[in-house]
Amino acid sequence: MDALLLARMQFAANITFHILFPTISIALGWMLLFFRIRWLKSRQAVWLGSYRFYTKVFALTFALGIVSGVTMSFQFGTNWPGYMETAGNVAGPLLAYEVLTAFFLEAGFLGVMLFGQGKVSERVHLMATFFVALGTTISAFWILALNSWMQTPQGHEVIGGEFHVVSWSSVIFNPSFPYRFTHMMLASTLTVAFLLAGIAAWQLLRGAGNAGAALLLRVGLTLGAVVIPVQILVGDLHGLNTLEHQPAKIAAMEGLWETTRGAPLLLFAWPDEAGRGNRYGVPVPGLAAFILTHDWDGEVKGLNEFRDEHPPVLPVFVAFRVMVGMGVLMLLVSWFGLWKYRRAGWQPERLPRWLLGGLAGMTFAGWIATVAGWYVTEIGRQPYIIYGLVRTADVASDVPAPMIATSFALYLVVYLLLIVAYIAVMKYMAEKPEDVLETERREQAATTPGAMTSPVVAENPK
Amino acid sequence: MSFDEALPVIFMALMGVSMLIYVVSDGYDLGVGMLMHRAEAAEKDVLVASIGPFWDANETWLVLGIGILLVAFPRAHGVVLTSLYLPVALMLVGLILRGVAFDFRVKAKATHKPTWDRLFFSGSMLASVAQGWMLGRYVSGFGEGWNYPLFAAAIAIALPAAYVLLGAAWLIMKTEGELQQKAIGWARLAWWPVAIGMVLISMATPWISETVRERWFALPGIIALSAIPLMTALALYALYRLLGTRVVRGPLDWLPFALMIGVLLLGFLGLAYSIYPYVVIDRLTIWDAASSPAALKFIGVGVAITVPMIAGYTIFSYRVFRGKTGELKYA
Numbered sequence: 101m102d103a104l105l106l107a108r109m110q111f112a113a114n115i116t117f118h119i120l121f122p123t124i125s126i127a128l129g130w131m132l133l134f135f136r137i138r139w140l141k142s143r144q145a146v147w148l149g150s151y152r153f154y155t156k157v158f159a160l161t162f163a164l165g166i167v168s169g170v171t172m173s174f175q176f177g178t179n180w181p182g183y184m185e186t187a188g189n190v191a192g193p194l195l196a197y198e199v200l201t202a203f204f205l206e207a208g209f210l211g212v213m214l215f216g217q218g219k220v221s222e223r224v225h226l227m228a229t230f231f232v233a234l235g236t237t238i239s240a241f242w243i244l245a246l247n248s249w250m251q252t253p254q255g256h257e258v259i260g261g262e263f264h265v266v267s268w269s270s271v272i273f274n275p276s277f278p279y280r281f282t283h284m285m286l287a288s289t290l291t292v293a294f295l296l297a298g299i300a301a302w303q304l305l306r307g308a309g310n311a312g313a314a315l316l317l318r319v320g321l322t323l324g325a326v327v328i329p330v331q332i333l334v335g336d337l338h339g340l341n342t343l344e345h346q347p348a349k350i351a352a353m354e355g356l357w358e359t360t361r362g363a364p365l366l367l368f369a370w371p372d373e374a375g376r377g378n379r380y381g382v383p384v385p386g387l388a389a390f391i392l393t394h395d396w397d398g399e400v401k402g403l404n405e406f407r408d409e410h411p412p413v414l415p416v417f418v419a420f421r422v423m424v425g426m427g428v429l430m431l432l433v434s435w436f437g438l439w440k441y442r443r444a445g446w447q448p449e450r451l452p453r454w455l456l457g458g459l460a461g462m463t464f465a466g467w468i469a470t471v472a473g474w475y476v477t478e479i480g481r482q483p484y485i486i487y488g489l490v491r492t493a494d495v496a497s498d499v500p501a502p503m504i505a506t507s508f509a510l511y512l513v514v515y516l517l518l519i520v521a522y523i524a525v526m527k528y529m530a531e532k533p534e535d536v537l538e539t540e541r542r543e544q545a546a547t548t549p550g551a552m553t554s555p556v557v558a559e560n561p562k
Numbered sequence: 563m564s565f566d567e568a569l570p571v572i573f574m575a576l577m578g579v580s581m582l583i584y585v586v587s588d589g590y591d592l593g594v595g596m597l598m599h600r601a602e603a604a605e606k607d608v609l610v611a612s613i614g615p616f617w618d619a620n621e622t623w624l625v626l627g628i629g630i631l632l633v634a635f636p637r638a639h640g641v642v643l644t645s646l647y648l649p650v651a652l653m654l655v656g657l658i659l660r661g662v663a664f665d666f667r668v669k670a671k672a673t674h675k676p677t678w679d680r681l682f683f684s685g686s687m688l689a690s691v692a693q694g695w696m697l698g699r700y701v702s703g704f705g706e707g708w709n710y711p712l713f714a715a716a717i718a719i720a721l722p723a724a725y726v727l728l729g730a731a732w733l734i735m736k737t738e739g740e741l742q743q744k745a746i747g748w749a750r751l752a753w754w755p756v757a758i759g760m761v762l763i764s765m766a767t768p769w770i771s772e773t774v775r776e777r778w779f780a781l782p783g784i785i786a787l788s789a790i791p792l793m794t795a796l797a798l799y800a801l802y803r804l805l806g807t808r809v810v811r812g813p814l815d816w817l818p819f820a821l822m823i824g825v826l827l828l829g830f831l832g833l834a835y836s837i838y839p840y841v842v843i844d845r846l847t848i849w850d851a852a853s854s855p856a857a858l859k860f861i862g863v864g865v866a867i868t869v870p871m872i873a874g875y876t877i878f879s880y881r882v883f884r885g886k887t888g889e890l891k892y893a
Binding site for chain 1: 614615616618619621622624625626628629630631632633634636637639640642643644647648650651652654655657658659661662664665666669670671853854856857860861864865868869872875876878879882883
């Protein structure tokens with residue numbers, strides 16, 4: 101394998117691993133704030149219990165996000181040194197703002213949020229939770245601004261092969277940014293909705309269920325049922341935006357090899373790059389044309405218009421179907437589940453076990469949809485790193501292939517181990533929620549030097 | 563010097579300060595991590611609890627430092643990180659293992675806890691050794707020849723030792739009783755490699771780099787400059803003597819940590835003086851490597867607004883978790 105492909109695979113492995121965790125922590129941060137506020141308003145112990153349990157999940161998720169994010173900050177330079185040399189004036193400040201306004205904010209208040217119970221007032225603790233949630237969202241804002249700029253660059257000029265910014269507001273609010281940001285925020289929300297419902301369903305199946313599980317099943321299903329139609333609408337708008345700015349990506353997503361009027365929607369097919377055609381196609385006549393142009397006989401550009409500058413078709417085509425398929429499944433399951441649960445009078449024991457099993461099986465459904473979506477958008481940008489302007493091959497590092505292969509293997513082993521450990525620990529925590537809370541009490545006792553609780557400080561005031 | 567020409571200097575200083583804060587703050591985290599295997603099972607929890615609320619924010623300084631290298635000196639970033647490709651990968655694996663072990667060790671099944679503790683220890687060790695190696699390679703300008711890797715290897719031992727000493731000093735400040743007594747012992751053990759390492763490195767750096775030699779051994783500068791090694795020696799000596807006294811267990815428990823910060827600060831100043839105005843010694847000056855002034859100004863505005871806020875909530879967090887780390891209460 102050549103060094104470029106290895107560098108891309110290594111980077112892809114890392115960002116794939118990384119995005120799993122922010123996808124959960126962005127929406128989960130706000131969910132924690134919601135639990136906390138409900139607890140303060142209602143004083144029902146079940147909300148506090150939910151808050152405590154999911155704080156543990158958040159801490160674990162956040163730690164994995166941090167360590168893989170730190171890795172990413174180095175890999176920009178180790179894998180794509182030419183990228184920063186050509187586009188550093190655009191990418192650099194956006195990344196710097198992410199560190200300054202988001203990373204420090206979330207990391208700074210996370211300690212107070214996790215260990216500050218009893219050491220700071222209820223108000224301050226609530227503020228800390230708010231700042232952590234805000235930090236994760238600001239982080240997403242900057243990184244998606246940069247990513248969207250790479251898809252739909254504007255607001256810059258190129259002087260002597262180097263990018264210089266003309267207008268920061270047009271760089272940040274580039275044409276695809278509003279769509280991509282909204283799409284990602286909703287993806288995170290859906291991921292958390294199915295996580296809550298899935299873990300609750302697992303607890304109910306395993307007899308570890310309590311009032312918290314019944315409540316969170318309802319919260320998760322409701323959230324999923326409300327958000328998924330919005331996500332489908334936003335996804336459609338995002339697609340139309342892509343058609344306008346990156347028609348080659350759309351052609352690959354649709355497996356459309358020739359420019360066609362009234363293009364069919366391929367429910368399934370196997371694109372064949374060498375033969376420049378599809379095998380085993382299951383078409384719905386005219387539907388792609390209707391979705392993309394809102395006209396059954398509209399014209400959609402095919403891959404023939406973008407010879408040598410369109411992405412590899414197969415992965416984009418398949419990933420797009422995985423994402424959409426998962427979205428449709430989420431719609432069906434959340435609506436059906438919510439309807440069933442309501443009819444059961446919110447009594448989880450009256451729900452059929454296969455429904456709970458299905459929900460438990462979809463605990464990480466959001467991950468699959470999100471990763472597939474990112475593959476569509478990122479592989480779909482190839483062969484460019486900055487769409488239409490800079491090719492990925494031109495900015496790769498000259499690190500020898502064996503060195504990249506070694507570190508790639510190393511990262512892969514660590515990542516696989518951590519994914520397995522993460523899911524195993526989540527399962528363990530779900531089955532033994534009381535152990536988790538017990539550990540929390542011990543942890544807080546150990547980190548409580550605070551004047552209010554510790555006898556040591558009271559005897560030995562500083 | 564016009565403002566545009568001064569900008570790279572400002573950013574070099576910012577990068578240096580971020581890296582210094584990283585070395586001090588994550589240095590004590592990593593040092594405590596490397597002491598894990600010497601602590602009893604119950605003490606391990608106290609060790610981790612003493613750094614638990616801080617480590618996320620501490621590691622962020624590394625992201626900021628490397629981020630400034632990336633955004634303000636993109637050409638140097640390419641040279642440095644390409645030369646250090648494998649040690650960077652090893653350091654990252656170390657930081658990954660250490661970082662996740664914080665959470666996994668208390669959330670996984672109790673039978674898995676010792677495994678995560680071992681990963682906590684080895685992750686901390688791997689990251690520290692890799693950082694020492696990288697520092698050694700960086701200071702010596704990535705030179706080729708038998709003596710350069712030897713120099714880097716020496717720092718790959720000395721830096722982890724300094725982290726252990728710093729970590730032990732942190733524990734002296736944050737713990738009490740038997741554990742504090744142990745921490746004093748650990749600090750004493752780590753003191754020797756640090757002191758010997760400092761002497762060797764101070765002698766080897768001018769030997770290995772002509773630029774550094776010319777800079778330090780020219781009259782009259784040498785008279786003023788000699789303050790740096792002298793003060794370092796004094797601080798280390800005071801630290802050693804202090805470890806033998808009783809006050810270190812009482813009102814002066816913060817002093818070993820403060821002295822170690824002083825030692826690292828002096829080392830940083832010496833390094834900065836040796837390297838400036840290069841960002842990669844003898845190869846790239848900070849002006850060769852800098853981004854456009856427009857980009858630097860845009861970041862500068864952000865820095866000016868956010869760094870005081872970051873300082874504010876960092877101090878807030880240290881105030882919330884001030885004082886001794888509590889004993890474990892199995893309620």
